[in-house]
Amino acid sequence: LVKESGRNGFRFFKGEMNAEALRWLALETRLRRAIERDELSLHYQPQVSRLDGQVVGMEALLRWRSDEIGSVSPADFIPLAEDTGLIHPIGEWVIRQACFQNKAWQNAGLGPVRVAVNVSASQFKAGSVAQVVRTALQDSGLEARWLEVELTESVMLGDSAAAEAQMAELRAMGVSLSLDDFGTGYSSLGYLSRFPLDKLKIDQTFVRNIATEQRSAAIAQATIALAQGLSLAVVAEGVETVGQRDFLGSLGCDVLQGYLYGRPVPAFEMAQLLAKGRVIL
Numbered sequence: 001l002v003k004e005s006g007r008n009g010f011r012f013f014k015g016e017m018n019a020e021a022l023r024w025l026a027l028e029t030r031l032r033r034a035i036e037r038d039e040l041s042l043h044y045q046p047q048v049s050r051l052d053g054q055v056v057g058m059e060a061l062l063r064w065r066s067d068e069i070g071s072v073s074p075a076d077f078i079p080l081a082e083d084t085g086l087i088h089p090i091g092e093w094v095i096r097q098a099c100f101q102n103k104a105w106q107n108a109g110l111g112p113v114r115v116a117v118n119v120s121a122s123q124f125k126a127g128s129v130a131q132v133v134r135t136a137l138q139d140s141g142l143e144a145r146w147l148e149v150e151l152t153e154s155v156m157l158g159d160s161a162a163a164e165a166q167m168a169e170l171r172a173m174g175v176s177l178s179l180d181d182f183g184t185g186y187s188s189l190g191y192l193s194r195f196p197l198d199k200l201k202i203d204q205t206f207v208r209n210i211a212t213e214q215r216s217a218a219i220a221q222a223t224i225a226l227a228q229g230l231s232l233a234v235v236a237e238g239v240e241t242v243g244q245r246d247f248l249g250s251l252g253c254d255v256l257q258g259y260l261y262g263r264p265v266p267a268f269e270m271a272q273l274l275a276k277g278r279v280i281l
C-alpha cells in the first residue's frame with residue numbers, strides 16, 4: 001500500500017492490530033489533514049482530437065503529496081477516502097478547484113475547454129453531488145457546459161433512483177455526464193438507455209491490448225458502435241502508442257486520452273498546452 005516510516009505509536013498498537021489496519025489508520029489521520037495543510041492538488045490530462053491534435057477537453061486527476069510520507073497514489077487513498085467518508089470534503093474540494101481553475105483559464109483567454117472531474121459512487125449515494133456542483137459553478141462563475149462529471153457503473157447499481165435523480169439534475173443544469181471505465185463494472189446495457197449519459201470512456205485495459213488481442217479489439221469496437229448507436233460521444237483512455245491510436249481511429253474513435261498525448265500535469269503546464277491549443281506528435 002504505502003511506504004510506512006514506522007513512527008511513534010506504531011509499536012504500541014502492534015499486538016492489537018495487524019500491520020495493514022495500522023497503515024490504513026495512519027494514512028487516514030494524514031489524509032484527514034490533507035486539505036487544511038494544502039497537500040492536495042489537481043493534475044490535468046488532455047483529451048485530444050486524433051485528426052488534428054486539438055485539445056478538446058481535459059480530465060482533472062487528484063494528487064496528494066503528504067509532507068510526512070510523500071506522494072500517495074489515488075489508487076491507494078481514494079478507496080480509503082471512500083471508506084472513511086473523507087471523500088465528501090475531498091470530492092467537494094476537487095469539484096470547486098476544477099471549476100475555479102477552468103474559469104481562471106478562460107479569464108486568461110485560454111480554451112475554452114471542458115474539464116471532467118471524477119465523482120465516486122459514495123458521493124452520489126450521499127445525495128449532495130448536484131448541490132455541490134451548483135454552488136461551485138455559482139461561486140466560480142464557470143458555465144455548466146464547461147464541466148463534465150465522470151462516474152462509474154457502480155453509481156447506477158443499488159439505490160439507482162437517487163443516483164438517477166442527481167444525474168438528471170446535473171444534466172438539467174447543463175453539466176455533461178461521462179461513464180468512466182466502461183466495460184469493467186457490473187452494469188447492464190439497459191442502464192445506458194435509462195440514465196442520462198453524454199459520453200462513454202473506453203477503459204484502458206481494453207485499449208492496452210487493442211492491437212494485439214482480438215477480445216480487447218472486439219470490446220472496443222462494440223463500445224464505439226454502441227456509443228454511436230445511442231448518440232453518445234466516446235473517448236478512449238490510456239492511449240500510449242501510435243499503433244493504439246491508429247487502431248482506434250480505424251474503429252471510428254476520434255477523441256483520445258493517454259500518455260501518447262500527455263501525462264496528467266499541474267495547472268501551470270496545462271496552461272502552456274492550452275495556449276498552444278494542440279498536441280503535435
Ligand code: C2E
Binds near residue numbers: 075120238240
Ligand atoms: P480514472 O478516472 O480512470 O483515470 C485514469 C487513470 O489512468 C489516471 O490515473 C491517469 O493518470 C491514468 N492514465 C492516463 N493515461 C494513461 C496511459 O496512457 N497509460 C496508463 N497506464 N495510465 C494512464 P490516476 O491519476 O492514478 O487515477 C487513478 C484513479 O483514481 C482514477 O481512474 C479515478 O478512478 C481515481 N481518481 C483520481 N482522481 C480522483 C478524484 O478527484 N475523485 C475521485 N473520486 N476519484 C479520483
Ligand code: MG
Binds near residue numbers: 150
Ligand atoms: Mg476518470
Ligand code: MG
Binds near residue numbers: 181203
Ligand atoms: Mg477511467
Ligand code: MG
Binds near residue numbers: 180181
Ligand atoms: Mg479508473
